[in-house]
Amino acid sequence: MSADATGAPSTDPGLRVADLTVRIGDRAVVDAAAFSAPPGALTALVGPNGAGKSSLLRAVAGADRPVAGAVRLDGADLGALGRRERARRVAFVEQDAGTELPLSVESVVGLGRTPYGALLGGPDRESADAVDAAIASAGIEHLRGREITRLSGGERQRVLLARALAQHPRLLLLDEPTNHLDIAAQLAALTLLRRLTGDGVTVLAALHDLGLAAAWADHVVVLHAGRVVAEGAPLATLTPELLAEVYRVRATWLSDPVTGRPVLAASPLG
Ligand SMILES: Nc1ncnc2c1ncn2[C@@H]1O[C@H](COP(=O)(O)OP(=O)(O)OP(=O)(O)O)[C@@H](O)[C@H]1O
Numbered sequence: 001m002s003a004d005a006t007g008a009p010s011t012d013p014g015l016r017v018a019d020l021t022v023r024i025g026d027r028a029v030v031d032a033a034a035f036s037a038p039p040g041a042l043t044a045l046v047g048p049n050g051a052g053k054s055s056l057l058r059a060v061a062g063a064d065r066p067v068a069g070a071v072r073l074d075g076a077d078l079g080a081l082g083r084r085e086r087a088r089r090v091a092f093v094e095q096d097a098g099t100e101l102p103l104s105v106e107s108v109v110g111l112g113r114t115p116y117g118a119l120l121g122g123p124d125r126e127s128a129d130a131v132d133a134a135i136a137s138a139g140i141e142h143l144r145g146r147e148i149t150r151l152s153g154g155e156r157q158r159v160l161l162a163r164a165l166a167q168h169p170r171l172l173l174l175d176e177p178t179n180h181l182d183i184a185a186q187l188a189a190l191t192l193l194r195r196l197t198g199d200g201v202t203v204l205a206a207l208h209d210l211g212l213a214a215a216w217a218d219h220v221v222v223l224h225a226g227r228v229v230a231e232g233a234p235l236a237t238l239t240p241e242l243l244a245e246v247y248r249v250r251a252t253w254l255s256d257p258v259t260g261r262p263v264l265a266a267s268p269l270g
Pocket of ligand 1: 050
């Protein structure tokens, strides 16, 4: 549990992760990670393949149990909450999360209402509205009646995002949300995430594309070999020196001539 100088529990808003350690076998794949994701902001979690991003997200989501550390959301210790209470606050869209069940898209999105008891008493008006709104936000009305197992990777990704939206989380965790998406769908997904942050949702997304991270995120956290090595404003954090050290690339930030957003040019180092 994090505490202030007086020893009182922290009530800081947003996500606060302290000394989080995840072990697989005898290896710490996440090693005493400490960082924050500001409230109502988009935080990009970046780092090379195998850095531990998925492992860290799974631990924050409560899908895996860390061996040490604390995860607080808006001052509440997520580890101390029951499953349902946690699921009302935190939604997680895993990378390539498949489903073997031949459910309709609408039913899959409806699963996002499970923490509100929607399955027990049948769908109530509020849940039905939440499902409709999530389907509209994710732009998947045309898929509504389709079976999830028969969708393409990108279509499925958008359905799983809609399921998370239907959950009405305060914290949205996403593992590579732009994976499988074409360029227009990537931009639509990022625009949607920005809209959610505007509504006060705290978003933490693992992203491989550093250009997208710099252009769209408010905050970045850099993970390298299980350790958080930097965090802060994107361009101030993702410096050419840091990218050389972490990714072994020679990197230069350019400016998009149309949007003014940062664009990364990179080549192998040495
Ligand atoms: N089930 C597992 N058994 C053994 N090792 C694992 C397992 N899952 C992950 N690892 C190891 O843990 C480390 C971190 O993996 P993780 O998937 O968290 O990294 P990542 O940063 O998300 O990688 P990527 O960018 O490639 O998706 C890697 O070295 C990986 O090989």
